[in-house]
Amino acid sequence: MAPKIFIDGEHGTTGLQIVSRLQDRADIELMSMPPEQRREADVRTKFLREADIAILCLPDDAAREAVALAADAGTRFIDASTAHRIHPDWAFGFAELCEGQAARIAAAQFVSNPGxxxxxxxxxxxxxxxxxxxxxxxxxxxxxxxxxxxxxxxxxxxxxxxxxxxxxxxxxxxxxxxxxxxxxxxxxxxxxxxxxxxxxxxxxxxxxxxxxxxxxxxxxxxxxxxxxxxxxxxxxxxxxxxxxxxxxxxxxxxxxxxxxxxxxxxxxxxxxxxxxxxxxxxxxxxxxxxxxxxxxxxxxxxxxxxxxx
Incomplete structure (x- = not known):
């Protein structure tokens, strides 16, 4: 079964660019909230918890909130905000940084995208x-x-x-x-x-x-x-x-x-x-x-x- 990918904040600049890279791929299932439900907190929570990987294109506080809503469901995260870039529990998402970094990213539940x-x-x-x-x-x-x-x-x-x-x-x-x-x-x-x-x-x-x-x-x-x-x-x-x-x-x-x-x-x-x-x-x-x-x-x-x- 193809992994389910949810982009939280898909209509921002970064989110739109990610969607353009992923929308035609057959190896993943790209989840998207209906436009009329984007402001409904319970719907957002459902998408976050059902996703295999959630990509967060959000302000820092909203990114922290998203993780709190779904981390216990096993959702894996890629956070494009500043919120977790020096957090010890998050793998830093620059695979070329040092030996073994790509493997750390591959195995992680939590990955922070660099600035x-x-x-x-x-x-x-x-x-x-x-x-x-x-x-x-x-x-x-x-x-x-x-x-x-x-x-x-x-x-x-x-x-x-x-x-x-x-x-x-x-x-x-x-x-x-x-x-x-x-x-x-x-x-x-x-x-x-x-x-x-x-x-x-x-x-x-x-x-x-x-x-x-x-x-x-x-x-x-x-x-x-x-x-x-x-x-x-x-x-x-x-x-x-x-x-x-x-x-x-x-x-x-x-x-x-x-x-x-x-x-x-x-x-x-x-x-x-x-x-x-x-x-x-x-x-x-x-x-x-x-x-x-x-x-x-x-x-x-x-x-x-x-x-x-």
Whole structure:
């Protein structure tokens, strides 16, 4: 019998993208609440408890409520909110993060989907910490720019409807200026950091796509590695991955610019090690679709692991 999948919050930005990826699949049964019953709590509870896997595309408090309603029924969960990303009982849904992570996701009842920015940052940072090249107390700076769909329906409306009162007309804007972005705790936790990084995110006037950049001073890293050694460490970590690609140093060296929309429409991620050998610095850059590997695509990848695909 095909596993029953219920998307709680299917009409939000992330939910709609997940539905588009799943609606034509014959190996699952996609459950959907009738439109006229979406606000009926007892109907929602019934769907949550009857599902084999519920994918939560909800605000944090609503996600916690959904888990409380159905965890005892054996329902398995993929939570796309921030609510459980550093919870010890939840498997972190980034299969490429470290050895054994895919197996942990496959066996888990509870899986937390990573944030989009943290997916890019962790892809760059965590392997270097694990390899001993990047000290856990390194004073990291993380910079990022995302398509505006990452902000959900309200930001989409502000960016696309110039006539509304709270419209945003800027071509690009920085935010989280008090350095309290919600993705920082999961970056610290899942990279094994002991010093909180400075994270400066931004939004550009494009719908989907993302760049996450981590500049490093090589003389502050363990053993003062070369640029080639940093690249080799990342390449070894992701060797054989069908999802995460590390660009060759020779390819990165020829780039005049990086386009944040490069990976739009895919559920993959591409990593770059940029700089000049011998200059003592590198700039690590992750390119991904904020709604692909950064959200909905990652949720489907986790679902496939959980159902044995």
């Amino acid at each position: 989009c920015y943290s997916t890019g940052a962790l892809a760059l940072i965590a392997p270097l910490v694990a390899a001993g090249l990047l000290p856990a107390d390194y004073p990291l700076t993380i910079n990022g720019v995302s398509g505006y769909t990452g902000g959900g329906k309200q930001l989409i409306a502000q960016m696309e409807n110039a006539g509304q009162d709270d419209a945003i007309t800027a071509a690009y804007f920085a935010y989280a200026l008090t350095l309290g972005h919600k993705h920082v705790p999961e970056i610290v936790s899942h990279a094994g950091l002991t010093r909180k990084p400075i994270f400066t995110p931004a939004v550009g006037r494009f719908a989907q796509g993302m760049l996450v950049s981590v500049p490093l001073h090589l003389d502050l890293m363990t053993g003062i590695p070369s640029m080639a050694q940093v690249h080799a460490s990342l390449a070894a970590h992701y060797a054989g991955s069908a999802v995460v690609e590390v660009a060759a140093l020779s390819d990165a060296a020829t780039l005049a610019r990086l386009d944040p929309e490069e990976m739009t429409g895919t559920d993959r991620m591409k990593l770059y090690v940029c700089g000049k050998e011998g200059a003592g610095q590198v700039n690590l850059v992750a390119s991904l679709d904020n709604l692909g590997k950064g959200a909905s695509g990652a949720a489907v990848q986790n679902l496939d692991l959980m159902i044995g695909e």
